[in-house]
Amino acid sequence: MVHLDFALVGPGRLGRRIARALVDGGSRCRAIRARRQPALQHSNMVPDCQIFDTWNAPEPWPEVQLVLVTVPDREIGRVARGLADQGLAPGTVVLHTSGLHTSKLLEPCREAGAHTGSWHPLQSFPAGDDPVDLQGVWCAAEGDPAAVDLAAGISRGLGMRPWDIPPGAKARYHAAAALASNLTHVLVVAAGRILGATGIPANPPASALEPLVTTSLRAALNAGGLEALTGPMARRDRETLERHLEVLPPELAEAYRQLARFVVSWNGSSIGGSIDPCDVDV
Numbered sequence: 708m709v710h711l712d713f714a715l716v717g718p719g720r721l722g723r724r725i726a727r728a729l730v731d732g733g734s735r736c737r738a739i740r741a742r743r744q745p746a747l748q749h750s751n752m753v754p755d756c757q758i759f760d761t762w763n764a765p766e767p768w769p770e771v772q773l774v775l776v777t778v779p780d781r782e783i784g785r786v787a788r789g790l791a792d793q794g795l796a797p798g799t800v801v802l803h804t805s806g807l808h809t810s811k812l813l814e815p816c817r818e819a820g821a822h823t824g825s826w827h828p829l830q831s832f833p834a835g836d837d838p839v840d841l842q843g844v845w846c847a848a849e850g851d852p853a854a855v856d857l858a859a860g861i862s863r864g865l866g867m868r869p870w871d872i873p874p875g876a877k878a879r880y881h882a883a884a885a886l887a888s889n890l891t892h893v894l895v896v897a898a899g900r901i902l903g904a905t906g907i908p909a910n911p912p913a914s915a916l917e918p919l920v921t922t923s924l925r926a927a928l929n930a931g932g933l934e935a936l937t938g939p940m941a942r943r944d945r946e947t948l949e950r951h952l953e954v955l956p957p958e959l960a961e962a963y964r965q966l967a968r969f970v971v972s973w974n975g976s977s978i979g980g981s982i983d984p985c986d987v988d989v
């Protein structure tokens with residue numbers, strides 16, 4: 708476990724959980740900086756640290772080995788300039804946690820003498836304070852060698868799996884994460900609403916989908932391809948697909964149609980056998 712003094716900028720969904728995990732592992736959170744008061748309500752999750760709620764706080768910013776910047780992506784540049792203006796001890800590591808952006812966004816900190824990097828846990832941190840499981844979570848890091856080394860040490864210390872991502876791969880990496888997490892989330896919520904309209908007595912209706920969703924997700928997670936896919940797309944059942952498209956709201960029907968086209972064109976034409984794309988022209 709890496710034991711370090713760190714500061715957190717942005718005690719939001721991800722930041723306060725990671726800070727808490729670092730403190731539980733023996734590190735000291737010396738300061739938390741937020742933008743507005745409400746964000747600080749959750750800061751008691753991270754014990755014994757100084758709270759700064761504005762960038763003009765008269766108290767000096769404590770010297771730390773790591774500044775963890777966990778603000779929304781659009782704020783990272785502004786925060787980097789604020790940190791550089793306020794001054795960073797030479798050799799401080801500054802990491803942001805955007806999945807999309809590289810350490811370039813932290814350039815002002817680098818120019819001010821810090822080692823900069825991006826460090827992204829491939830995990831979802833939803834609203835609320837419930838702990839999020841970090842064990843075995845992959846963490847993509849890139850940036851200055853000292854920053855990447857520290858990021859790897861933190862990852863291992865928290866039971867996560869570090870890897871060095873080429874900076875040019877971040878957009879694709881993040882798109883993959885969004886496909887798997889956000890699109891699945893939206894589809895399950897939409898399916899729950901549609902199921903609710905059938906009068907199913909489950910509460911909430913989406914909970915009735917659990918066996919179906921978890922079994923198919925497990926199959927998908929263990930597969931390299933679409934071999935384990937079930938349902939009308941895999942069966943080339945055009946009649947069923949067309950019936951589904953008739954009863955879905957238009958935007959969802961369009962998404963479904965495009966995904967069916969994607970499935971039939973997967974690897975040329977084969978999904979668990981040979982499928983002729985022309986058979987499923989939906």
Ligand SMILES: NC(=O)c1ccc[n+]([C@@H]2O[C@H](COP(=O)([O-])OP(=O)(O)OC[C@H]3O[C@@H](n4cnc5c(N)ncnc54)[C@H](OP(=O)(O)O)[C@@H]3O)[C@@H](O)[C@H]2O)c1
Nearest residue numbers: 717718719720721741742743746777778782804805831832
């Ligand atoms: N949540 C996830 O599942 C997840 C997963 C992986 C990576 N990430 C990445 O982690 C970062 C944070 O995401 P999040 O979902 O945790 O965001 P979030 O819940 O919106 O939290 C962001 C925090 O930053 C504060 N903040 C905003 N601007 C600030 C500024 N200029 N100075 C100081 N504090 C500021 C916000 O306070 P206010 O409320 O006052 O604005 C809030 O406390 C993003 O880069 C995101 O891409 C998130």
